[in-house]
Amino acid sequence: MDVYLLMGDITEGAVMKKNEKTTSQYYCDLLSDVRRWLDQRPTIESAVLLRSDQTHPELFDRRAEWTNALLNALADIGRDRNFYIEPTRLYFSRDARGQGHNSKYDKPRWQGDDTSEFMTDLTWWYSCQDLPWWDLPLGAALQLDLVVESEWGWMEGRNYDHHIEVVAADFCKLLFSRADHRLLLTSCSNADKERFLNSLQRLRARSGLSPHEVCVWLWDDKATWSHMIEPTVVYP
Numbered sequence: 001m002d003v004y005l006l007m008g009d010i011t012e013g014a015v016m017k018k019n020e021k022t023t024s025q026y027y028c029d030l031l032s033d034v035r036r037w038l039d040q041r042p043t044i045e046s047a048v049l050l051r052s053d054q055t056h057p058e059l060f061d062r063r064a065e066w067t068n069a070l071l072n073a074l075a076d077i078g079r080d081r082n083f084y085i086e087p088t089r090l091y092f093s094r095d096a097r098g099q100g101h102n103s104k105y106d107k108p109r110w111q112g113d114d115t116s117e118f119m120t121d122l123t124w125w126y127s128c129q130d131l132p133w134w135d136l137p138l139g140a141a142l143q144l145d146l147v148v149e150s151e152w153g154w155m156e157g158r159n160y161d162h163h164i165e166v167v168a169a170d171f172c173k174l175l176f177s178r179a180d181h182r183l184l185l186t187s188c189s190n191a192d193k194e195r196f197l198n199s200l201q202r203l204r205a206r207s208g209l210s211p212h213e214v215c216v217w218l219w220d221d222k223a224t225w226s227h228m229i230e231p232t233v234v235y236p
Contacts, residue, residue, distance in 0.1 A: 020212035026181060027215045027233060030077070035229045037073040044069070044225050051091035053107040059092075061225045063152040063187075064100030068092045070185055070228065071102075071122050074148055083145055084125040086118040120173050122148040144179035152187045153221070160192055164199050171200055174214055175207035182214040185231075187221045200236040211235045 041047035044059050047069035059065055068090050078085045087104040094100050104116050124146040136142070151170040153163040167186050174182040188196040197218075204214055217231035 020210070023181070023212045024235070027183070030074075030183075031217070031231070031233065033077045034070065034073045037076060038069070038229050041069070047072075048092045049089060051093040051103060051106055054093050057092075057094040060100070062100060064102060065092065066152075066225070066228060067121075067150045067185070068102050071148065071150055074122055074146075074183075078122075078124040078146065081124075082127060084127040086123050086125070087116060119144075119177060120147040121150050121170075122146075123179075144177065146181045146183060147174055147177045147179040148183045148185065149174055150185040152185075163188065163192075164196060167196075168199065168203060171203060171214075172207075175204060175209060184214070184216045186216060187219045187223065189221045193218075197234060197236055200234075204236050 038047065044061060044065050048059055048065050049068060049072050050057065071090050075085045075087070075089060089106075090102045090104065091106050092100065092102055123144055126141065126143045126145055149170040151167050153167045167184075167188075171184050171186075174184060184200075197216075200216065201211075204211070212235055214236065216234040216236055218234055219227060219231050
């Protein structure tokens with residue numbers, strides 16, 4: 001695992017503060033938990049959660065399947081840590097054209113454990129075991145522990161401008177979110193890696209956030225399922 005801290009200009013500080021080290025450890029621990037989750041589901045077929053009305057759809061080593069597995073892994077980990085998760089799960093299906101889709105609802109939609117997306121692709125709310133988040137008393141903070149966006153971009157045809165535009169739009173959702181931790185799951189080609197990360201760094205700096213306040217798990221755009229446990233971890 002490669003870990004990069006991309007500092008902006010000198011005014012952002014040249015030395016990691018204590019809270020930055022603590023935050024870095026948060027994402028390292030999170031990645032370790034995701035690896036354990038994936039180790040228990042070594043194949044795409046065992047990792048992807050299918051919508052109940054899908055009968056043996058063909059699964060491929062593609063981004064829609066990766067999104068399903070990684071976001072469901074993070075949802076399960078959040079539940080294990082006693083957070084309120086939205087959406088509860090993602091359900092994979094394949095349409096008649098062969099396109100893979102992820103839905104926040106199983107079929108039928110009224111299945112009781114389904115929740116819709118809130119703000120970002122996945123959120124971990126601070127929770128209270130006795131009360132739902134909307135009934136917490138005035139003294140209880142209304143906070144998000146983690147917000148996640150999964151956006152792999154669009155490198156077909158090697159159209160880099162379109163790729164960074166698509167990723168940056170979802171990255172900004174994280175920058176605008178008031179949460180303790182922010183995580184982007186994304187990809188780019190090795191040839192474009194430096195300018196891709198520089199673009200994310202500039203956006204983060206313009207948002208007023210510090211480098212440690214958002215984390216990127218980055219895969220090469222030619223990655224396969226076997227690479228899911230080894231992203232490059234970046235703090236742009």
